[in-house]
Amino acid sequence: MTDEMVAPDADRLRRLIGGEALAWLVERARQRIARDASLTGTVTLPAPTQEQRRALAALLGRRPATGSSLTVNLRDVDELLRNTGHGGLVAAVTALSGPVDSVPDVRRRAETAWRKAFRPLDEAVAGRPELGSWRAWLDATGLPRRLAPDPADAAVLLGRLALVLGRLPSPSIPLGRLAAETCGDAHALDDERPLATLVLSAIRALAGRSFTAESSAEARRATWASAGVHLDELSSTVLTLGLAADPATPLGSVLGAQTAAGEPTRLTLRQLRRHSTPIKAARVHLCENPVVVAAAADDLGPECPPLVCVSGRPTAAVWRLLTLLSDGGATFLYHGDFDWGGVGIAASVHARFGFIPWRYTAADYLAAPSGRRLRGRPGPTPWDPSLSAAMISRTLCVEEELLLAVLLADLSKS
Structure with a gap:
């Protein structure tokens, strides 16, 4: 078994490096691991407390530093942890704070989730070239990601958007009915709801207009009407x-x-x-x-x-x-x-x-x-x-x- 595979003694490890005074050191190492960066070179803590000075000195077996900052070489800490049977700095950080997801892996998983979320919309737009520039505008502005920052929530939002677009333009349909039949929620297309924001931008694209939002309720009413959607039978x-x-x-x-x-x-x-x-x-x-x-x-x-x-x-x-x-x-x-x-x-x-x-x-x-x-x-x-x-x-x-x-x-x- 290699040093990195040695399971650290949890109690001993917490006493050695797991206290609050050295939490900054563990976090700096964790950030390096997440970036797939090597655990070499130094890390510095500005304006340390006396407790942080004493804790680092005790860890390294040195006198407490007296400068305005604390600087420690990560290689020294890694070697110390290996020599004391804790498997090195990577194993220690993982034991203290849980597995570390690398930033590149996190980004790849997130982008995969976003591509999956957009898939229903892309399929709906594929056969409608009049919506092509609007679809590119969504990516350029990041509007869907702002309206639904989590890919799981965005998947629901964009799936509903695809269903609504499949019904537009309509010969004539009340807004609430369109929302109920496509989303199972008669208020899903109400003003200020994320789905309404996206659908209205798509309708403006269908009409060859600017995709950005109108400022007045009357303008939004007219936009809905241009796709055959009416808010009620008397105001139209x-x-x-x-x-x-x-x-x-x-x-x-x-x-x-x-x-x-x-x-x-x-x-x-x-x-x-x-x-x-x-x-x-x-x-x-x-x-x-x-x-x-x-x-x-x-x-x-x-x-x-x-x-x-x-x-x-x-x-x-x-x-x-x-x-x-x-x-x-x-x-x-x-x-x-x-x-x-x-x-x-x-x-x-x-x-x-x-x-x-x-x-x-x-x-x-x-x-x-x-x-x-x-x-x-x-x-x-x-x-x-x-x-x-x-x-x-x-x-x-x-x-x-x-x-x-x-x-x-x-x-x-x-």
Whole structure:
């Protein structure tokens, strides 16, 4: 049996080096062992107490040191422990404070655990290239590791994240139901919960927006809505003008009265979910900003053709109304802001329903008056790929308000 394999006498070892006064020496040796460093060279204790001076002197058989610090050569301690039958410094430290995990081994085990925790998410993202840059962003920012520092907790969190993403975007689903069906907890996606933070960042990625968190509750509500998730049936609404539906239905009765009066109508998701039949319309103009609807009501009143405002990021109510109109055979004509946020909104509508651009092409953009500086991340414009290139080149945004006169002229001729 080698010296290192000799089992130290526990009582003798504690009397020799296991006291409180020499705990610093044992800890320094333990740190060296954990780093796989050799137990050679010196270690120093600044400002030692008299008790620590006497304990080290007794261990080494020397007079107590009088300097401002204590310095000891680890090789001397190792040899002393071997010569006294305690198997050396490694065996002594292990006997006194338990097995020492090496730092490299601890790191390797931790990284293995983290890779395992991320596996369900990686599998969920593998078939969705639109989430690729978001997945890389999670690694770059370390957000999941901050939200769940322990890999075991992270495995639960990321597994739930993968399940939720598998359900998004949704045609329409309440937030609590989505949470209950994917996580077994109706509150798992509540504000400030770690899972909600991650899911919202993924939804923003799906919309081609910045992945970072919004500051307001309204912005988060809109983000959920852009993926077809609504917080309740009454707060999710859509603004319309000139729309008609079966007058024998409650929804048709409301729309009929408002259209006859030339007044805009704000419909709730509750109303639209309770209307089960398609809404028939040949052509429906879509705009991004409520100012277009207000101006159309002022100028055209009852003569305004069907007009729907997506009001920024479409809510669940917007998606529900567009579905009813699409099922009824409607063709959509779309206009929005010429900025990257507007492009992202338009792209989400185009992906679901398709549309004819309504003065929303590269030619229209280049002919429009100059606006403020264009900011944000560029996105594709599949209805006219040259539009994205033109916006990148011109670097100016053009908001709908600057084109209001021409948009109203188009509506008056429809």
